[in-house]
Amino acid sequence: MSKVARIEMLRSFVEEEPENPFNLYALALEFIEFDQDSATFHFKKLLEEFPDYLPTYFHAAAYFADLGDTHFSKVIYEKGILLAESQRDEKATKELKNSFQNFLFENDLY
Numbered sequence: 001m002s003k004v005a006r007i008e009m010l011r012s013f014v015e016e017e018p019e020n021p022f023n024l025y026a027l028a029l030e031f032i033e034f035d036q037d038s039a040t041f042h043f044k045k046l047l048e049e050f051p052d053y054l055p056t057y058f059h060a061a062a063y064f065a066d067l068g069d070t071h072f073s074k075v076i077y078e079k080g081i082l083l084a085e086s087q088r089d090e091k092a093t094k095e096l097k098n099s100f101q102n103f104l105f106e107n108d109l110y
Contacts, residue, residue, distance in 0.1 A: 028063075
């Protein structure tokens with residue numbers, strides 16, 4: 001299946017199930033490589049409308065860091081770590097903390 005076909009399929013899923021954050025998440029991931037405006041829009045929408053959807057935080061933080069928005073990325077990491085801890089998701093907590101430490105080191109934010 002082509003990228004364009006996947007995007008169209010995911011857009012239809014978002015329309016059919018607007019309350020399902022996974023569809024927005026998958027759409028955001030599809031856009032990362034070639035449409036920053038759309039990826040940004042979908043990640044921000046996820047963070048705003050589905051703040052308890054934990055998978056968003058790892059990829060959104062890394063995405064905004066890659067764009068050079070270190071302040072926003074730091075906020076996303078911190079919120080994601082708190083959410084993972086509150087959901088008692090040890091694996092996600094560990095992954096977010098490790099990624100956050102690398103982010104801080106790479107961006108001289110210690």
